[in-house]
Amino acid sequence: MLQVVIFLIILIVVTYVAAMRYKRIYRNIKLGKDEDLSGDEAQRWKNTLLVAFGQKKMFKRIVPAIFHFFIYVAFLFTQIELIEIIIDGVTGRHRVFASSLGMVYTVLISTIEILSFLALIATFIFLARRNALKIPRFHFDDMGWWPKLDANLILLGELALVIGIFTMNGADMALQQIDPTHYPDTGNLALSSLISPLLFEGLGKDMLVLLERAGWWLHVLTVFAFILYLPISKHLHIFLAFPNVYFARLRSRGAIMNMPEITKEVSSMLGLTEDTTDMSAELPEFGAKDIDDLSWKTIMDAYSCTECGRCTSVCPAHITGKKLSPRKILMDIRDRTEEVAAHLDTKDDKLFPTRQPSEEYSMKHLDDGKSLFDYITREEIHACTTCNACVEACPIMIDPLTPILQLRRYEILTEAAGPKDWTPMFTNLENSSSPWQMPQERDAWVES
Amino acid sequence: MEQDDKVLFMSDMAAQGKEPEILFWVGCAGSYDTRAQKITKALVKILNHAEVSFAILGKEENCTGDPARRAGNEFVFQMLALQNIETFKMYNVKRIVTFCPHCFNTLKNEYPELGSTVEVVHHTQFIKELIESGRLQVASAPGEVTYHDSCYLGRINDIYDIPRDLITAMGKTIEEMPRSRSRGLCCGAGGAQMFKEDEPGDKRINIERIEEALETGAETILVNCPFCTTMIEDGLKAKEKQESVMVYDLSEMIVQNNGWN
Numbered sequence: 001m002l003q004v005v006i007f008l009i010i011l012i013v014v015t016y017v018a019a020m021r022y023k024r025i026y027r028n029i030k031l032g033k034d035e036d037l038s039g040d041e042a043q044r045w046k047n048t049l050l051v052a053f054g055q056k057k058m059f060k061r062i063v064p065a066i067f068h069f070f071i072y073v074a075f076l077f078t079q080i081e082l083i084e085i086i087i088d089g090v091t092g093r094h095r096v097f098a099s100s101l102g103m104v105y106t107v108l109i110s111t112i113e114i115l116s117f118l119a120l121i122a123t124f125i126f127l128a129r130r131n132a133l134k135i136p137r138f139h140f141d142d143m144g145w146w147p148k149l150d151a152n153l154i155l156l157g158e159l160a161l162v163i164g165i166f167t168m169n170g171a172d173m174a175l176q177q178i179d180p181t182h183y184p185d186t187g188n189l190a191l192s193s194l195i196s197p198l199l200f201e202g203l204g205k206d207m208l209v210l211l212e213r214a215g216w217w218l219h220v221l222t223v224f225a226f227i228l229y230l231p232i233s234k235h236l237h238i239f240l241a242f243p244n245v246y247f248a249r250l251r252s253r254g255a256i257m258n259m260p261e262i263t264k265e266v267s268s269m270l271g272l273t274e275d276t277t278d279m280s281a282e283l284p285e286f287g288a289k290d291i292d293d294l295s296w297k298t299i300m301d302a303y304s305c306t307e308c309g310r311c312t313s314v315c316p317a318h319i320t321g322k323k324l325s326p327r328k329i330l331m332d333i334r335d336r337t338e339e340v341a342a343h344l345d346t347k348d349d350k351l352f353p354t355r356q357p358s359e360e361y362s363m364k365h366l367d368d369g370k371s372l373f374d375y376i377t378r379e380e381i382h383a384c385t386t387c388n389a390c391v392e393a394c395p396i397m398i399d400p401l402t403p404i405l406q407l408r409r410y411e412i413l414t415e416a417a418g419p420k421d422w423t424p425m426f427t428n429l430e431n432s433s434s435p436w437q438m439p440q441e442r443d444a445w446v447e448s
Numbered sequence: 449m450e451q452d453d454k455v456l457f458m459s460d461m462a463a464q465g466k467e468p469e470i471l472f473w474v475g476c477a478g479s480y481d482t483r484a485q486k487i488t489k490a491l492v493k494i495l496n497h498a499e500v501s502f503a504i505l506g507k508e509e510n511c512t513g514d515p516a517r518r519a520g521n522e523f524v525f526q527m528l529a530l531q532n533i534e535t536f537k538m539y540n541v542k543r544i545v546t547f548c549p550h551c552f553n554t555l556k557n558e559y560p561e562l563g564s565t566v567e568v569v570h571h572t573q574f575i576k577e578l579i580e581s582g583r584l585q586v587a588s589a590p591g592e593v594t595y596h597d598s599c600y601l602g603r604i605n606d607i608y609d610i611p612r613d614l615i616t617a618m619g620k621t622i623e624e625m626p627r628s629r630s631r632g633l634c635c636g637a638g639g640a641q642m643f644k645e646d647e648p649g650d651k652r653i654n655i656e657r658i659e660e661a662l663e664t665g666a667e668t669i670l671v672n673c674p675f676c677t678t679m680i681e682d683g684l685k686a687k688e689k690q691e692s693v694m695v696y697d698l699s700e701m702i703v704q705n706n707g708w709n
Contacts, residue, residue, distance in 0.1 A: 254557035254604045259522045263562060266526040272534070287520065316634040321650030383647040386518050386639030387599040392630055408520030421644035422519050429524050433510035434476040435643050443506035445478075445485045446455045 007089040021231040032296030052245040057395040067122035074119035098184040106187030113191040137309030142328035160222040167215030174200040240304035241396040248397035287409025292363045301398040302334035311390035317383040324383040326390035326400035332375035452496040456503040469501040473546035477674035484674035490699040498584040512554040519640040547571040549600035588619030594666040597632035598673035623664040635679035658683030
C-alpha cells in the first residue's frame with residue numbers, strides 16, 4: 001500500500017512537471033515565425049515511415065546505424081512493458097498482464113529482454129566510441145563540456161534502464177518458484193531464465209523481493225528521470241525526430257525560401273505592377289537577427305538536433321579548418337531560444353521596456369541587448385558554400401542552411417554589411433547584370 | 449560540317465518571326481570567363497552537329513541572380529530574375545538548356561515561384577536526350593577518368609547517373625573518388641564564395657578536393673560546372689599538376705572524342 005501511495009505521488013508530480021516542461025518547449029517553438037508546412041500528406045507520411053521510423057538516413061553510416069537501431073527498437077518495445085509497470089504501480093498488483101496474456105506475454109517480454117541486451121551492447125559501444133575511440137565528430141571544437149556530459153548521462157541512463165529490467169525479471173523468475181500465488185508464471189523469459197539460476201537462485205525470499213523491487217523502481221524512476229531530463233537534453237530527438245521529419249520542407253533543396261514582400265517592391269520598381277508601396281511606412285527588417293525571425297520549423301530543428309555532428313563532419317568549410325559548423329548553428333539557436341524563454345518566464349520588467357501593463361510578456365517587447373549574432377559570428381555564416389552536404393547528412397531532416405541564409409539576409413539587406421568583396425559583386429550585378437565588371441559585351445565571345 | 453560554331457540570337461530570330469527549339473542559356477561564366485567560353489563553344493558545336501535549332505539572348509541575358517540570392521541580397525536577385533522572366537515571356541521561351549548547374553538550378557527551381565513556366569534542362573540531360581533520339585553520335589575512346597559531382601547538379605538536383613552514362617558512352621571508365629555522388633565534396637565556389645576571399649582556415653576547399661581527385665590516379669578530371677572547372681584547375685596549378693592532369697567539361701570531352709576541335 002505504501003508503495004502505491006509513493007508511486008502515485010511521484011507519478012502525479014512527474015506528470016505535472018513534465019506537462020509544464022513540454023508545454024514550454026511547444027511555446028518556445030512557437031516563438032518562431034509562421035511557415036505553412038501543410039500539404040502533401042502522402043509524402044510526409046512516407047518520409048516519417050522511412051526516415052523517422054525506418055531510420056533510412058542513419059544507414060548511410062552502417063556501424064552506428066546498427067547499434068543505434070538496437071537502442072531504438074528496444075526503446076519502442078519497452079513502452080509495452082512500461083504500460084504494465086504503470087498499471088502495476090497504480091493498482092499495487094504484480095505483472096497484471098502475465099496471467100491474462102499467457103504465452104503472448106512470455107514472447108513479448110522475451111523480445112524486450114533480447115532487445116534490451118542488444119541495447120546494452122550498443123550502449124557500451126557508444127560509450128567507447130565517445131570516450132575511448134574518440135570519434136572525431138564527437139570532439140570537434142563546437143562540442144563543449146555540457147554536450148559531452150549530456151551524451152554520457154544519456155548512455156548511463158540507458159545502462160540503468162537495462163540493469164533495472166534484468167534485475168526485476170531475474171529476481172521475479174526465482175520468486176515464481178518460491179511464491180507462485182504472488183508471482184504469476186511468466187513462462188521462461190529468454191534471458192532471465194539464463195541469468196536467474198546464476199545470480200538469483202539460492203538467495204532468500206526477502207532478498208529476492210528486495211532485488212525485484214529495486215529493479216522495478218530503478219527502471220521506472222530512470223524512465224521518469226528521462227522524461228523530465230529530455231527538455232534540457234539533446235536526447236529530446238526521441239520524440240521530436242518524428243514531427244521534425246513529418247514537417248520537413250518538401251520543396252526542392254535548390255529553391256531558397258522566397259521573399260514575396262520583395263517581389264512586390266521589385267515588381268513595382270520595374271514597372272511590372274502598379275506602384276502601391278506606402279513610402280511613409282517604416283522600412284521593414286529583412287532576414288533574421290533573432291529567433292523570432294526564424295521559422296518555427298528551424299526552432300523545432302534546433303530542439304530535435306542530437307548533436308551527432310554528421311552535418312559538421314561533411315561541411316567543406318569545417319573540413320578545411322574554417323569556423324563554420326552547421327551543428328553549432330543549431331545548438332546556438334536552441335541556446336538563444338532557451339535564453340529568451342528564461343526571460344519570458346522570469347518576467348523582469350527591465351527587459352521588456354516597451355511593454356504596456358495590459359500586454360503579455362512577448363518577444364516583440366524583449367530587449368536584453370542580445371541577438372543570434374551574439375552566438376553565431378559573421379565569420380561562420382560567411383563561410384557557407386550552400387553545398388547542402390549538411391542538409392543531406394542529417395538523419396532527421398534538419399535544415400541548417402535556411403537559418404544561415406536568413407542571417408546573411410539580415411546582414412546584407414537590413415544592416416547593409418557583409419563581406420567587403422560582395423559589395424562590388426552586387427554593384428556589378430545591378431549595373432552590368434554580371435558579377436564581374438567586364439570591359440567587353442556579354443556576347444563578345446561569339447565573334448572571338 | 450562547315451559552320452559548327454554558328455550562333456543565332458533570339459532577337460534576330462524573333463525579327464524573322466521564328467522561334468528556336470531551345471534557348472541556350474550561356475550564363476555569366478560562359479560569356480565572360482575565358483576558360484568557360486571554351487565550354488560554351490564546345491556546346492555550340494554539339495548543338496550544331498546535332499542540328500538543334502537554338503539561339504542565345506546575348507546582351508539581353510542577365511545573371512540569373514544565384515550568387516546575389518545566396519549572398520543574402522534578395523533585392524538584386526529578384527531584380528535580375530524578374531527581368532529575365534519578362535524576357536522569356538517576350539520571346540515565348542519554352543525550353544532552356546544551360547551548362548552551368550547554378551543557372552540551371554535557379555532557373556528551374558527558383559524562377560517558377562516568380563512566374564516562370566519555362567522547362568529547364570542541364571546540358572548533360574539534353575546531350576543524353578540527343579544521343580537517345582539518334583540526333584547525336586558520340587565516338588568511343590577508351591581511357592580512365594575521374595568525375596567530380598557539382599553540388600548544384602548532384603546533391604541539390606539529384607542528377608548523378610546521367611553524366612556518368614555520358615562518360616561511359618564515350619568509352620571511359622570512371623575511377624570514383626571516395627566522396628562522390630550524394631557525398632561529393634564541394635569545390636568551394638558555391639554560395640557566392642567564388643566572388644570573395646575565404647574565411648581563415650587550414651586550407652582552401654579546392655585543394656582538399658584536388659588531393660582526393662589526384663589520389664584516384666586518373667589523368668582526366670571531368671566536371672559539369674564552369675565554377676568547379678575554375679576551382680579544380682586552380683587546385684591543379686597549386687599542386688603543379690596542370691601539365692599532367694586535364695580538366696574538361698563533359699561537352700568538351702565529347703567534342704574532343706568526336707574530333708570536332
